[in-house]
Amino acid sequence: MASISSQLILHPTVSQSIKLGSTTIGRDKLYRAVQYFSRFLAWFLLARGHKDQAARWNALKSHLALARKLLRLGKPMEHLQAALRAVQAYSAAETGEQITTIGRQLAYFGYLTYDTVVWANAVKFINLKPDTAQKVNKTSNRFWLAGILLSITHGLLKAGRLANEAKKLRSRSGEKDVGAEADREMRQRTLDMARSVTRHQFIIDILDVWIPAANLGLVNLNDGVLGIFGFITSVMALRQQWHIAGNK
Incomplete structure (x- = not known):
């Protein structure tokens, strides 16, 4: 039993997931994926009249959006440094x-x-x-x-x-x-x-x-479409970070 538990807990996928979650960008992309999926699901449920369930997913979407803003505090300086490096690398x-x-x-x-x-x-x-x-x-x-x-x-x-x-x-x-x-x-x-x-x-x-x-x-797209778009790009970015975590 202990051997099976060790194999599960120490499985490479679990270790890679921990590495991904230990990075700010990894957590941000994961939160973003859930946020935009919640946006789509809230729209889907509301369109079918399930207001109570939609409200729950809307609340999750809003809280994750706020949490991601907190995660990005200080990130503007990273982009300013990147702009300066681009100027220098003529x-x-x-x-x-x-x-x-x-x-x-x-x-x-x-x-x-x-x-x-x-x-x-x-x-x-x-x-x-x-x-x-x-x-x-x-x-x-x-x-x-x-x-x-x-x-x-x-x-x-x-x-x-x-x-x-x-x-x-x-x-x-x-x-x-x-x-x-x-x-x-x-x-x-x-x-x-x-x-x-x-x-x-x-x-x-x-x-x-x-x-x-x-x-x-500027465009008129509903939350369902925007939620799916955001979810797809979040998963794409998350997969990229997953491969990076696996190579560390």
Whole structure:
């Protein structure tokens, strides 16, 4: 019995789950997945007249959203540092990518800074007038939308550059020099990995962009659609963090 318990408790999957949960980003993505699934489920139940059950999932969604804002305190500075590093890492061949990276990081800095004010007002640490609170929330969503749009632009630019590099590498295939061919294959694997990561982030951005757009009233999507979009992107990001935790 003790042996079976040890095998269960010390199972690699359990250990990997603990590693994932011990990171702030791992917990954030997990909370986000549950938050957006709750948003979808609340909409689904409410559409079928189950108001009491819908209220329970709505409450869970709201509390997780507030908890995630707390987890992100201090994160604006990470994005500000990332913007500064992008400024310092100048590359003439990747000017467009660099500009969009800087813009994206600054936009996320603005988004999370205003989001901190939203959190402080929600927990009554500060007291904003309703119209001021609404303006702060709207500005936060504008920065969020700008950050995702810049991320999409960055992804398109990077995908185009990587595709051109892959095309050049394929034209060099079949070289007689064994060392040169081995180097080409290694660079091809690196490019394939970079293209996969870029596609992964692009899909996340394409789905996530509708959430701040809906919050700003630019599109008319119900909570069911937004909940599913948010849940899908959360699971995609969570899987990415799961693989990272497994490699540590």
